[in-house]
Structure formats: structure tokens, C-alpha cells
Amino acid sequence: MENQAPANEKDSGNKVNKSDSLQTTQPADIDKKDLNILDKQKVSEDLNVDKTPIPKKPVKPPKVEEKPFEEFINDHLIPKLKSSIEDKGTLVCDIKLIEGIRPVVGGKCWMVFCEMSEQRKFWLCFNKNIITSDKTILLAESNSEPSIVESFLIDEKKTTLALLISRVLQRLNGQKWVGAN
Numbered sequence: 752m753e754n755q756a757p758a759n760e761k762d763s764g765n766k767v768n769k770s771d772s773l774q775t776t777q778p779a780d781i782d783k784k785d786l787n788i789l790d791k792q793k794v795s796e797d798l799n800v801d802k803t804p805i806p807k808k809p810v811k812p813p814k815v816e817e818k819p820f821e822e823f824i825n826d827h828l829i830p831k832l833k834s835s836i837e838d839k840g841t842l843v844c845d846i847k848l849i850e851g852i853r854p855v856v857g858g859k860c861w862m863v864f865c866e867m868s869e870q871r872k873f874w875l876c877f878n879k880n881i882i883t884s885d886k887t888i889l890l891a892e893s894n895s896e897p898s899i900v901e902s903f904l905i906d907e908k909k910t911t912l913a914l915l916i917s918r919v920l921q922r923l924n925g926q927k928w929v930g931a932n
Contacts, residue, residue, distance in 0.1 A: 824861075836867065844868065846864070853887070855896065855897050860876045870893050889901075890922075
């Protein structure tokens with residue numbers, strides 16, 4: 752028993768101290784920890800005060816087609832349709848939105864009435880004050896009553912400004928009223 756190693760030592764020569772394994776806390780250590788916690792809280796409060804809230808993505812304005820009917824027609828469809836017709840070389844004398852009795856077939860509806868050069872007129876009629884409602888187009892030449900009445904965009908699932916303009920131009924081109932034919 753003379754050469755026996757003390758219980759708190761290991762054979763490898765590394766000494767393990769009981770005080771190391773228990774890690775008793777000294778009062779000075781407690782004060783330091785408390786100060787560290789307080790400092791961290793202060794820093795995080797300072798960060799929160801200085802931190803500006805992350806702005807949310809701005810709400811996208813409604814699509815042109817989602818605007819109220821009269822605003823869509825007067826502010827978007829009529830000006831673009833007029834400029835598109837005039838870009839093709841045909842003068843637009845008058846173009847406006849009216850509510851009234853549809854020529855030829857009757858019934859109250861909303862109409863984009865357009866009078867063009869050479870006494871040509873057309874009416875783009877909407878059955879209701881929504882752009883997705885049933886539509887008809889009526890065409891007249893030489894100051895006469897409309898002689899052509901057709902359904903308009905009946906197979907389209909979605910009505911857009913670009914689609915309305917392109918199909919009106921396509922129909923007017925079919926009559927040889929616009930463009931070089």
C-alpha cells in the first residue's frame with residue numbers, strides 16, 4: 752500500500768482535482784455573469800431600438816382590368832384604342848363610353864361608340880358594366896344604321912386590355928377600315 756496512487760490521481764500522470772470537477776462559483780464570478788447577462792440584454796435592447804422593422808412587400812396596385820368598369824374604359828381602353836386605330840392610319844373623330852339602348856337588337860347596355868373617318872362607326876357593347884360580360888360589336892358605314900352585328904370575344908376565358916384592343920383592330924381590319932389592305 753505504500754506505492755498506491757491517491758484516489759484523485761490517474762495513472763497517466765494527469766492530475767484531476769476535485770475542485771476542478773465541482774467548479775464552485777465564487778461571488779466575484781456571479782457578479783461577472785450577472786454583468787454579462789445585463790450587458791447582453793442592453794445590447795439586444797439597443798439593437799431592437801435601432802432596428803427598423805423590415806418593410807413588408809408593397810401591395811401591388813390592382814391590374815388595369817380589375818379597376819372599376821368606367822375607369823377601365825375611360826382611362827385605359829378608349830385612349831389606347833384611339834391611338835391604336837390612328838397608328839394604323841385612320842382618323843378617329845369621336846370615341847366615348849355611353850350607356851343606352853343597343854342599336855338594332857335593343858336592350859340597355861354600355862357601349863364604346865367610335866366614329867371614324869369616311870363615315871364609319873362601330874359600337875363595342877357590354878351587356879353589364881363589367882369587362883367580362885357578354886359583348887357584341889356593331890359596324891355601320893356611310894351614316895347608315897349598323898348592318899353587321901356580331902358576338903365579340905365569346906370564347907375567351909380572360910378579358911384583358913391588350914386582347915380587347917387587338918380583337919377590335921382585327922375586326923376593323925377585316926372590314927378593311929384600318930391598315931393597308
